[in-house]
Amino acid sequence: MSTLLPFHKAIIEEIHDPATSDLLILARGLGLRRIICTLMKIYDSNKNLVLLVNASPEEESAIGEELGITGCRRPGLRVLGYETPSKERQELYKQGGLISVTSRILVVDMLQGDIPVHLITGLIILHAERITPLVAEAFIVRLFREKNKIGFIKAFTDQPEHITSGMSPLKNVMKELQLRRVHLYPRFHEYINKTLERRRADVVELSQPLSDSMSDIHSAIIQCMTTTLSELKRSNANLDLDDLNVENAYFRSFDAIVRYQLASVWHKVGPKTKQLINDLNVLRQLLFYLLSYDALSFHAYLETIIESNTLSASGAARVHQSPWLLTDAASMMFDTAQRRCFKTIVPPEEKAVISPPVIDLDDDEEAWAALDELDRTNSTSDKGKGREKPNPRPAWLPKTMQPILEDQPKWDLLSEVLLEIESETIRFQSNLKPGQMPGNDTVLIMTSSTRSCDLIRDFLDDMDPDAEPGRKGVKMMQKRLRGYLGWRGRLGSQDPIGPRTGNPANKSGSSGSANGKGKEREKGRDEVVSEALRKKDREKEEKAAGRRRMRGGAPGGGSSRNGNAGDAGAGSNADGTQGNEVIYVDKIDDVMTLWSNDSSDPTATLTSLNNEIDLELLTREDFETAYGILPAEQTIVIRAYSDDTDDRMLAEIQPRFVIMFEPCVEFIRRIEVYRSSYAGLALRVYHMVYANSCEEHRYLAAIRKEKEAFERLVKERGVCISTSNLYPILTHTDAIQTMLLTLEERKEPGSATAGDSAVKTINTRLAGGRRELSKEPSKIIIDMREFRSTLPSLLHASGVYIIPATLTVGDYILTPDICVERKSLADLVQSFNSGRLYNQCEVMSVHYKHPVLLIEFEEDKAFSLNFISEMKSYVKPTSKYPKKPANRATTFGASISDPTNDPGSSSGPTIQAKLVLLTLSFPRLRVIWSSSPYATSDIFTDLKKNQPEPDQIKAIVTGADWDPDVGKGVNAVAEELLRSLPGIGSGVGAGGSVAGAVMRKCKSVKELCELSEEEVKALIGVGPGRVLYEFLHKGE
């Protein structure tokens, strides 16, 4: 399908040999997937077993399809996930061929011997940049090399930026992958350069200044960021925070930088600093939302932020707001954002009413009726006789609101560009006969997210071409405004008084009757609003459904093109195509758009049809014009940037005009590749950037970063090769020593040069490793879910025989008596809060003699519990009553169970207090404090010395009598969500837990939500059932 350019062929030539193991680092956008797919096609055979590791679900399906297209079908790439039962997996492994496996599953299968490791032909590992000693893929490579010395490992990455941190990043990656050949292909590689420079695309750079209000907001956000940053620096004066500046804050990696800088003192920084860092994150997002969201969505998002910041979880007013919210700049930002949408005015007749901008109760019935009316006339009139513009003032608009509805500046630009393309196309058509040139006249618009795709589509749908610049999107914005008003009403119902319908009287009593009345009034209004809205939505849906049905037959041609129907694709079309009339793209007033769920699927340009013409009236010709496949020049395809899938999309659509709505380095390269693949293609690219915005900034910096990364890698490779003779091909024992070596290096950072470490390898072999190996291997049974953490990999590296199993009680079974529950610090806090830890300890105490809680800290973070500031404020109030310990205890109890007490405001019980209570409640519970996973692994081996080995079968059935599904794959996220619902809980009672009962009855959370109240009650009992049902359906 996709053609291979000369440099692709050269790369494949280099790395295809199955006798060698290679790492390929290619610049992004140059078609890494093509290379991978070609390689996989070469290896495809029943006699081979080639595993694709570390591919995301999207990549799996895309690679699978690409392989299918290139003729590698039976059986093609098979995908294994946790849904595949283990029997089936074993079968598939035996059949051979190409198989993609989730890393966690593969580890488990390798450990359990479900996969014949010695028969694996080779591993293809994607995202090699993520390989560190701690990830599952490194574990896989180790397990693989243990039993299989001849298979190949081919690792790929197109993200060189990630392989730059640390002393010798490339060497580490190579060491973990146990390979020695690296191929670097940056964009500036001579060969690539030569191939791509030969044919260049015609690029039009368009730089659009921000509108006044936008640049006001932009600078306000920057100001807020500066304030937050200086606040951060002030509160951590002893730290070197020079790297933290607004420039850096544009990038996503900024959070990582901050975390990294603060890691050593993370336990000492108070909640305030953490909040500041969080704020920076929010502000950074705002910068981008400002450019990509429309004015209303942006304003709505700001409102949500304010809302979630002013009210705490329990509904009380929050004490500690983010500091930037209180600055002048912030209030200016909010004002300007609102002014871009609407003004609040005093209505001429009712001067007395002051403004919350919501609809008045009085005239709502009429208003909504009028609104429906209006909308109907609008839509029909648009279709029929043209526009009935401008409609002066829609009746649904609250009297206090004057809509402004500013357009995004790029929209204007876009409509101009489209016009230009129109005329260009016509010029072409008059000069040339169609078919003479490759490519077609489809216009491809690329944006950064599916969200902005939708936005642009809506804009083009409703665009008013005759309006003056800056007002073209008014119609769409008005639609959005209406949606916004409804949403605004629901946001307001967060009010702690409003929504508690159960006992409104007693609640509103506390807040004064006048206030209460006001709220109720508001509530009533909301109901009206939402009901009317719902009605409208229904109507709209019906209309849309009807339309789709009528046209159901036509798009088949489009979608059958790649045999995968129902994909993303937006066809919009212009009417007035007869003859040589000038085509106005802007007349796309009635567009059918099928915008389906999965944007990552390949595009099928679903051709859409024009007007609704009665079927009976159709002659054959008419049918063609009305229901046939649209000529390409009438379609506009709007897509979001994605990964290498874009290459195929370009090849399929073959556009001659590409509009890049937002800048993107990768996509420019893709266009280069696309351009070079087709000789004589007259490609024009419009590249739109907001001048002096973070968008432009980020684009330029991304180019720079990638270049620097490659330069570093090239340098390091030079060094690597000269020292690589010191490393023999690694065997299993060596693998362990490599691990020990890394441990050594960790102890003495900086001291290990290449020569030193070679000596150390020999030393450790004599001293440590051999003794461990000569012993009969000791066993540890590990819960499947734990394979997401790094500990199993490290335990294996230290010579322990690992048995994966689905455990009900505990995470690690060390001996028949010792059962360990592992908690990272975040887990610990969370499971204390949810009460889950108490239950887990209870169950462990019932079934095991030595229940153990393992508190594991992270390697590079400080070894300490980080709640000191809260601890102090917790001690303080008690000092007032030093003589009444009994009272004090009850005050604590009250303050804990009192929901109005905001845990964020510091007075909740500390983690230490909870730990004290836990250890007092379970006298047999032991606590292991481990500063890192490495330390844990040491402690475990220590504890296992001279102890009997655990029994796998016994461990699995322990505490799981009630669960018929014991030992099967679990969806941890769904289970967690279920357990956090009221009435379910995490307890294991007699005859099984509530959660277990629910999981037997319902397949998913969604199914639970679909049950009727009676069914829920029957399932979990009347009392909890009612609570649960009310929770699920509250607010409907």
Added chain:
Amino acid sequence: MPPALAPPVVVPNSGNNIVVNPCQRGNPVLECIRNVGKEFGDTPADYQVGRTTGILFLSLRYHRLHPEYILTRIEKLGHSYDRRFLLILCDIEQHRDPIRELTKSCLINNITIIIAFSNDEAGHYLTMYKQYDSKPPDMIKERVDKDYNAILRSALTSIPKVNKTDVETLRSTFGSFANMSKATSDQFRNLPGFGQVKVRNIENAFKKPFRNDA
């Protein structure tokens, strides 16, 4: 060791005091025990915070110099107390090996380790052990009585990547939890602040089955 040899437990004069072993005199941690009374008395443990609760104290810096000290203390402790703790003050950098060894010996001797990272924290622990000695564990048990928004927030934030602003967005857009479960991924994706990963996580939580059909 026969249980008869267990040393007698000292009953403090006032039930509200921590009984401190005289050997702890001069320990800076004593200064950090606030809000509870202290008295000296000859107990097998260093700090006796309840009739059946005894706490030994060990500074790792001291342990480094006298590694045998704590073993003799543990031996002396014998079988007294039901709830036995070793409070370790972690005041050295190279804590990994000593902690590993202590973990092992404490597991054998039925002692639970608690690690404090400063004198203040150690004192705080002792205070809390005294205060909570006879307190029911309600605080760390599951709580059922919470208001709607709090439960909704904690439930939805249990999904990775979902923060409180998103909870607000979800609630105001879909109204109820049940409606969220019915929403399509398109609807999620169009919400402000929702990227691909977040949408996928939410979908996994709501729509993917709990167990596979093996």
